[in-house]
Amino acid sequence: MTDDSESSDPTMPVVAIAKGRASVTVPTSNGPVVISRIQDTEHEISGYWAQTSRPCPKSCIQPIRPVEGIVPIAELELLDMLCDPRAVVVDSRTSDWFEGGSIPGAINIPFPEITDRLDELGCSRTADGWDFDTVGNVALFCNGPWCGQSPTAIRAMVATGFPASRIHYYRDGMQGWHLLGMTTTAEA
Numbered sequence: 001m002t003d004d005s006e007s008s009d010p011t012m013p014v015v016a017i018a019k020g021r022a023s024v025t026v027p028t029s030n031g032p033v034v035i036s037r038i039q040d041t042e043h044e045i046s047g048y049w050a051q052t053s054r055p056c057p058k059s060c061i062q063p064i065r066p067v068e069g070i071v072p073i074a075e076l077e078l079l080d081m082l083c084d085p086r087a088v089v090v091d092s093r094t095s096d097w098f099e100g101g102s103i104p105g106a107i108n109i110p111f112p113e114i115t116d117r118l119d120e121l122g123c124s125r126t127a128d129g130w131d132f133d134t135v136g137n138v139a140l141f142c143n144g145p146w147c148g149q150s151p152t153a154i155r156a157m158v159a160t161g162f163p164a165s166r167i168h169y170y171r172d173g174m175q176g177w178h179l180l181g182m183t184t185t186a187e188a
Contacts, residue, residue: 015039015181018076026082026105033104035079038181049178059146064171066151069164075180078103078139078170086136088121090114092153093142093174101186103141103177111142111153115160123162132162139168144175 015037016022023036044050064072073081081087082105091098091106098108109117121138124131138157142149150169158164170176177184 013037013039015041017079017182024079024083026079027085028105033183033185035082035104035183037183043181045178045181049175054146058148060148061145062148062151062171064169066154066169067158067164067167070154070158070167070169071165073139073168073170074172075170075176075182077168078141081137081139081168082106084137087139088136089139089141090121090153091142092140092150093147094149097143097174101184102174104183104185106141109153111149111156114153115156118157118160118162121162130160130162132166135163135166137166137168138162139170141170141173144173145171146175147173 011022012020013022013036017024017035017037023034025032025034078089082089082103089103089106091102091108092111092114093102093108094110094112095108098110102108107120109120118130119125122135124134140150140153150171150173154167154169157167172179174184
C-alpha cells in the first residue's frame with residue numbers, strides 16, 4: 001500500500017495543491033504570482049484566522065447559496081478562475097481587509113460599492129441601468145463562512161439583474177485560504 005500524501009515525483013513538493021499540481025501562477029496587476037501551499041507539515045494557523053466562534057447576528061454562518069442559482073466553489077475552482085482571463089475574482093471585503101492580505105489575482109470591490117462598479121465585472125452601463133449580455137464568470141469571497149460581505153454583494157448584484165448563474169461564491173474565503181496554507185498577497 002502506498003501513502004498518497006507522499007509523491008513519487010521528487011520535483012513535487014510534499015504539500016501540493018492537488019495531485020500533480022504543485023503551484024499555480026496567476027496574473028496580477030503587479031505581475032505573475034505563484035500560489036502554493038506552505039511546506040511546513042507542522043504549520044498551524046493562529047490568531048484571527050484560527051478563531052472559530054464569532055458573535056451572531058453580525059457573524060452568523062452564511063448559506064452556501066446566498067441567492068438561488070449561484071455556483072458555490074472551492075479552492076481548485078477558484079484557482080482555475082484566477083487563471084481564466086475571461087473571469088474576474090472579487091475580494092468583496094472593505095479596503096482595509098484587502099490591504100491586509102488577499103488572494104493573489106483578486107481585485108477589490110468592497111461590498112457596498114459593487115452595484116456602482118459592475119463595469120469592472122464586464123457589464124456595460126446603459127440608459128436604463130446595466131447590460132449583462134456579455135458578462136463573464138465572477139467569483140466573490142470575503143473573510144469566511146461566517147462573513148456576510150460577499151453574500152450581501154451577491155444579493156445586490158442579482159437585484160440589479162446580474163445573472164446568478166455567472167456568480168461563483170467561494171464561501172470559505174480568507175479563513176479557508178489560510179487554513180490550507182495558500183499564498184496571500186501579504187506573502188507574495
